[in-house]
Structure formats: structure tokens, C-alpha cells
Amino acid sequence: MAVRPRKELFSSGSIVWKVPSWAEPLNSGSKCNASMKLLSNYALVCDGARKLYMLDTPNRTSKTFSSWNVVLEYEIPTVAPSAYLLDAIQSSSSAEINCLLISVAATTGSSKSDVHLDWLTFGTTADSWGLVRHRRLSSPSFPDYAVFEPTASSLTVCTSDPFSAVLDSANPEIKPSEPSQPTPQPSAEADSITSSLRFTWSQCPPDASEEDSRLVNILIHLGSQKPPEVTKEAFKISCVSCAPEGHTGFAMQRLCIEMLTEDPEKSPISLCNARLFASVEANETMWTYDKETNRSVF
DSSP states (O other), X not given: OEEOSSTTOOSOOEEOOOOGGGGSOOOTXXXXXXXXXXXXXXXXXXXXXXXXXXXXXXXXXXXXXXXOEEEEEEEOOOSSSOOEEEEEEEOTTSSEEEEEEEEEEEOTTSSOEEEEEEEEEEEEETTEEEEEEEEEXXXXXXXXXXXXXXXXXXXXXXXXXXXXXXXXXXXXXXXXXXXXXXXXXOOHHHHHHSOOEEEEEEEOOTTOOTTOTTOEEEEEEEOTTSOTXXXXXXXXXXXXXXXXXXXXXXXXXXXXXXXXXXXXXXXXEEEEEEEOSSOOOGGGEEEEEOTTTOSSOO
């Protein structure tokens, strides 16, 4: 890894660190796709061959470069033989670092593959770093986007198929689900009673077209196990400010979607709690009822 003394020069530089595993012979046909994330005073490097390195990087703004020192070398416990570092974030106290890796592995007994997101949390005590928690999510589809929220308490993942939790070192009850048994097909009469329900909540300026970037559509699709008595009044959609103290820029909001339960003493079911990148105007929102999908709701 060479750091250029000037960004416009790409033919020379000072070597601050070399990936140790690359000095060893690799299996025939193997390819290493390295990935790196720079934090405030650390660098995380995934060598593409199941090794993750945490490097202490001295003053990176100095004109003279010092060697980067390895403070942690960790063998990634991924399902696949290689992984790619998607994101990393360091806590404000600098005592915790979270990193997100993605890997693709063939499904046992099938020609299909599963995509895995491994969420690793490292902590430090007495100048020594170590793994404190390992979480894994799995999906049949590759995500379009996956990143940590600013506090690293949750993930934002955009994907065509949802990710499900299959591993959590802090919660042994989380484990891969067993293959579901085929269920009998419901009769036409039963299907008319338990048909899926769909509601769409939209934000759309009056002059916006379908291609307008200001258009926001949220499709709420309830499974067939939900009773047909569920109506749009059961949903609570709100935008909560998440701007830090002293923030004077654009409005920072979180979109919260909750579904009320039949038992008033129980807390609502959270369907969405994600940060928005543009503000929501309450006077420009509306509900849409899908008549073709919902056959006997009202």
C-alpha cells in the first residue's frame, strides 16, 4: 500500500504497510479483492482472503508518512472463503469499531447462492483490541446498498429480498430458520377472507410526474395471515427530527411506521425506522388503497 506524496502523482509514493497474506502463495485461480475504510485514527483493511487488519495510522495530514502499525489481525469467520468490507464506523469515544462485510456462498445442496452480511464489533481494553460481538444476516439477493446508521446501532439495507438474522453471538436464540413445510393451498372462499392487504403512502408535489425524484412511495404489504379488518387507521406514520444539537442545515428526519395491535396494552409493531435524506411535507401526503389486491376489506 503506497501513499502518494501528491494526489496528482500516481507513479511514486511511500510504502506505509504491506498486506502480509499477499506475500504467501495463493491457490491456483485465486483472486484477492482488497477493501479498506479509513476512520479517524485507524484504517481497516480486508485482504480479500479472509483476513481483516486494524491499523494504527499516525498523522495522515503530515507531509511525511510514518509506517502504519497493525493493532489487530483477525481471521474473518465468514461462510464464504472471501469477503469485502462495505462499511466501518468508529464510536465517538474511540473505544468501539463496527465493520460490515459482505460475502457470497453457495447454498448447500443447491445451485443457488446466499448473500451474507457479517457485522463485527470490536472493543478495546488496556490498549488491546478484540471481537466483542458477531452478527450475521442472510438473503438470497445481493443488496443494492448497505451501510451503518451514524450511531452504528442499526443498519440501512436496500435490497429486493429482505435479510434475516441467522447469527448473534450475544443472543444464542437467533439461528438459521428451519426449512418450512409445504402448506395446503387455501380454498377460494378462505382466500377471499385472508387475502393480502396493500396500502400505499405517498408524498407527491402537485406538479410531480412518476419520474420526479421528489416522489416518495411506501408500499405496506401485510401477509395473508393478517385479518381483513386491518385498515389504514391501524398504521401510524410519523417523521421525527434526528438533527444533532446546534444543527442549522437541512431538516434531518427519521421515518417511523408503526402498526397498532389489537391489544391496546401492547406496544405497536415497528415496520420502519429509517433516516430520510429529504424532509417530508405532511400536507403533500396521501393514502392509496389497492382495490385489485384487496378484495373484501371495506
